[in-house]
Amino acid sequence: MNEHEPTATADPITDSSSAGTLSLWALLTAFVGIALWAQLLLVPLLAEFRYTDGRMAALGFYLIPVAILGLGIALKRSALLLMLFPVSLLPALAWLPEPDWAALHQGTTMIWLVSTLTAYFVVCSWRSPGWRPGSGNGGRPLDDDSDLAGVPLGVDYRGFFFSRLGASLFVLLTILYGIYFDREVGELFRLHHGEAEVVAMSFTTMVMFFAWCVFVYMMIIVPGANLEYDRRRLERELRQWTKQWEVRRQVVRVSGWAVASLVVAIAATLWF
């Protein structure tokens, strides 16, 4: 019998509880997502409706994020919710009229926005909605390290993780310094954007903050969390490759000697 045969059976209690958690997750995601969208785009959207010569393209850009949010929740796709929904807000922001941009920069609006964005990411990533333990890979463990069980970790992973986290915070502080405190950059903003300086600074902050989030998630957190797994997989692949290569090398060696002896035999026959 295959030792990797799936042994888990369906547990109706667990299933029903996870379904309950999922619906709560969907409600929370919808609530926070709509709150984020409304903070950014509801007022400009209503303004577009108020005027008879409303821009159709702007209407489309304002409403596309809602459609993506709804689709992501209905299909329970993390990629739609965590990636496409925040990205779809950016073109809409580019279409915002200047007074709305300026309004975003007033008082504590930015703090509320960043808090809502953070809450949205937290709620969305609370659980992976489309996955159940044992549902993928035919019930087999994804990383079969039975032969490496008990091998101690060779590296201080906490040290790795926190040093990278410190470096990423340094990058964030550099970006914020560049936008808000660097005189030269401030002068460039004034020179190239004139009266819309504050708007341009807000736009730059949002774009760079989004880029920083992507940078931290994709370049620091994901590789950092998978270091040991990647190392073991690399070891396993190398071992596998070496085994295959060993056979091939044997074949090449024997064939080489066979050809060489044939050549010598033919040469000797012709010579004598």
Next chain:
Amino acid sequence: MVGRIYDIVGLGFVLGSAFIFYQCVRFLAQADYVAAVIALAAAFTVVRVGVELTRLGIAVGREGQ
């Protein structure tokens, strides 16, 4: 020892990417959006190299044990 060196160089790459992110801010301030996108791609590439160096350092460090 070699693994530690790789690790430090990798961290240096991540820290060094801050300069490219700063340049990206400068380009955005000048409304040069194409240059900003290129700088952003360059920054991501530099960070990626740093992460790969660190992983190499970990593999080498493990090999030396």
